[in-house]
Amino acid sequence: MKEELALFGGKKGFTRVEEFASATRWPVFSEEEKKAVCEVLESENVYAPIEQFEREFAAYHGVRYALAHNNGTSSIHAALFAVGVEPGDEVITSAYTWHLQVTPIIALHAIPVFCDVEPKSACIDPADIKRKISKRTKAIVVVHPYGAVASMDEIISLAQEYGIPVIEDCSHAHGAKYKGKKAGALGDVGCFSLQASKLMTGIEGGVLITNNEEYYERACVLGHYERIPRLKKEKYRRYYQPEKEMAPSCFGFKYRMHPLAAAIARVQLRHLDEWNSIRRHNMTYITKAINEVMGEIGDFFEPPYEAPNTERVWLNYICQYYADKNGVPRERFIEALKAEGIPATGGRTGYLPVYWNPIYEERSVWARGYPFDAPYVSRKITYEKGICPEAEKFWRRTVGLPVIHRRVSRDLLEEYVAAIAKVLRNIDALK
Numbered sequence: 001m002k003e004e005l006a007l008f009g010g011k012k013g014f015t016r017v018e019e020f021a022s023a024t025r026w027p028v029f030s031e032e033e034k035k036a037v038c039e040v041l042e043s044e045n046v047y048a049p050i051e052q053f054e055r056e057f058a059a060y061h062g063v064r065y066a067l068a069h070n071n072g073t074s075s076i077h078a079a080l081f082a083v084g085v086e087p088g089d090e091v092i093t094s095a096y097t098w099h100l101q102v103t104p105i106i107a108l109h110a111i112p113v114f115c116d117v118e119p120k121s122a123c124i125d126p127a128d129i130k131r132k133i134s135k136r137t138k139a140i141v142v143v144h145p146y147g148a149v150a151s152m153d154e155i156i157s158l159a160q161e162y163g164i165p166v167i168e169d170c171s172h173a174h175g176a177k178y179k180g181k182k183a184g185a186l187g188d189v190g191c192f193s194l195q196a197s198k199l200m201t202g203i204e205g206g207v208l209i210t211n212n213e214e215y216y217e218r219a220c221v222l223g224h225y226e227r228i229p230r231l232k233k234e235k236y237r238r239y240y241q242p243e244k245e246m247a248p249s250c251f252g253f254k255y256r257m258h259p260l261a262a263a264i265a266r267v268q269l270r271h272l273d274e275w276n277s278i279r280r281h282n283m284t285y286i287t288k289a290i291n292e293v294m295g296e297i298g299d300f301f302e303p304p305y306e307a308p309n310t311e312r313v314w315l316n317y318i319c320q321y322y323a324d325k326n327g328v329p330r331e332r333f334i335e336a337l338k339a340e341g342i343p344a345t346g347g348r349t350g351y352l353p354v355y356w357n358p359i360y361e362e363r364s365v366w367a368r369g370y371p372f373d374a375p376y377v378s379r380k381i382t383y384e385k386g387i388c389p390e391a392e393k394f395w396r397r398t399v400g401l402p403v404i405h406r407r408v409s410r411d412l413l414e415e416y417v418a419a420i421a422k423v424l425r426n427i428d429a430l431k
């Protein structure tokens with residue numbers, strides 16, 4: 001059915017702008033968070049929410065330990081330190097992620113080895129992990145990008161074969177599942193950002209989870225001096241020697257979570273499953289509708305992917321647009337969607353391949369090119385364009401649509417997908 005696109009003066013397909021803006025706004029706090037914050041301010045033990053939050057977060061994931069952090073980046077630093085990453089070691093990481101997932105590797109004077117991604121999901125590709133494992137590999141960091149869960153069976157079996165720990169960066173995947181098990185509890189250590197855009201938040205914050213006592217205690221030693229007297233292992237408790245009138249001392253970082261962030265995060269955790277299921281309902285409705293249209297007209301547009309055996313979550317809704325299949329540039333397609341009232345985004349919507357960041361070229365950012373050119377690095381490290389072609393292609397194809405976080409009427413969803421379908425069906429008019 002040919003209809004005049006709004007871009008050319010036709011009737012706008014989607015007009016429920018205000019209702020839509022309120023349903024896509026995130027985060028939104030309620031009286032519950034405000035009450036929780038006030039209770040802390042009025043309480044005698046203002047630090048109590050941190051460990052309360054840890055107990056609840058650990059229970060939610062079915063793990064022994066949760067260690068709250070001031071942000072996700074510090075929890076990743078702690079995880080890498082916990083599993084024993086040392087200067088000159090190599091850490092395998094996805095080329096397609098937020099760059100602060102990778103900088104903690106460099107902060108430990110270790111070398112990031114970028115792995116390519118699976119074309120549909122942008123999840124790290126186990127086949128490329130296998131190619132990049134070497135005797136220098138000390139850890140594998142796996143992100144679940146935008147909420148899509150990586151191929152964990154393949155990754156974990158590779159890691160076990162080579163005896164390498166797996167760190168999951170679940171900053172996009174709070175509450176996601178793989179074969180019924182929660183993301184973060186699949187590998188050896190799970191890390192979460194609780195920054196404001198995340199599926200549950202403390203406005204800022206992070207958490208590290210693990211079942212491994214040694215990893216937990218090492219993470220405490222790195223950045224939580226107040227925990228040292230309570231650690232089980234003597235080798236770590238010796239950083240607190242009251243008989244010598246010494247205060248507990250850690251390795252120089254202070255990664256404690258802000259207690260008000262913990263109070264907010266406690267409330268958010270209680271709602272996480274309910275919120276994830278609302279998002280899931282909305283976004284799977286849209287995905288199904290787009291797939292139906294595409295089934296009739298071609299393969300130039302793909303909504304986000306959900307792998308079998310996974311229950312992904314919806315931090316973002318990042319689609320793939322193949323301009324080479326229809327000759328219409330991505331920006332033109334986005335312009336047409338926007339004209340219909342669909343707030344689509346392109347360009348920086350997706351992550352740039354991490355190694356495109358100037359710090360991987362300008363070795364002078366750290367003194368004398370450290371760590372890349374340090375004496376303990378046994379091979380020449382370079383990060384040329386093209387080393388992870390799928391990640392580069394994925395970024396060029398991204399078209400972002402908003403996530404609908406709140407319950408909306410069926411009418412709204414129908415009008416929304418009809419407006420998208422209108423552009424898809426009339427793509428040739430954009431040539």
Ligand SMILES: Cc1ncc(COP(=O)(O)O)c(C=O)c1O
Binds near residue numbers: 074
């Ligand atoms: C995938 C990923 N990892 C790590 C981080 C870092 O978390 P934070 O901003 O809380 O330090 C983020 C933050 O956006 C992220 O998206």
